[in-house]
């Protein structure tokens with residue numbers, strides 16, 4: 530598991546993550562091959578992944594009818610029903626893996642209010658150092674090479690480090 534940047538007590542009061550405007554939103558979680566298998570093996574209800582759309586979790590319409598939610602979000606209390614085995618992409622957020630000009634970059638989404646507030650803090654600098662080192666470990670680089678679907682071309686995110694998938 531990746532050490533979480535935003536504290537849980539802040540995330541539980543925030544209504545930004547796990548909700549999406551479109552059913553095929555580029556922000557919806559893409560799963561690793563092994564995560565898809567794990568969810569199938571554990572027989573987790575509502576596991577539907579669109580292989581055609583980048584291994585993304587199939588979203589559900591929001592009860593209010595205004596958008597879509599991850600099928601694992603408990604809207605009532607804002608908890609993730611699969612928190613202990615939540616996807617790698619969810620563990621990573623507000624950081625994202627981005628392909629830009631042939632480079633694999635670690636980027637940050639400043640739409641996350643906590644990341645935006647902390648962007649110039651020592652805490653953020655320490656976390657970026659930790660995360661870049663973690664992702665540049667051989668084991669994680671292999672995981673990324675085996676799952677190119679999670680390296681995407683997000684716009685309006687800030688690059689903070691480069692990963693070396695050539696290792």
Ligand code: SF4
Pocket residue numbers: 535539540541543544545546622623640641642643644
């Ligand atoms: S947007 Fe940021 S603060 Fe809000 S739930 Fe997501 S990670 Fe937490």
Ligand code: SF4
Pocket residue numbers: 546547558599600601602603608609610611612615616619
């Ligand atoms: S798996 Fe959990 S953390 Fe990830 S989008 Fe769904 S509800 Fe949110």
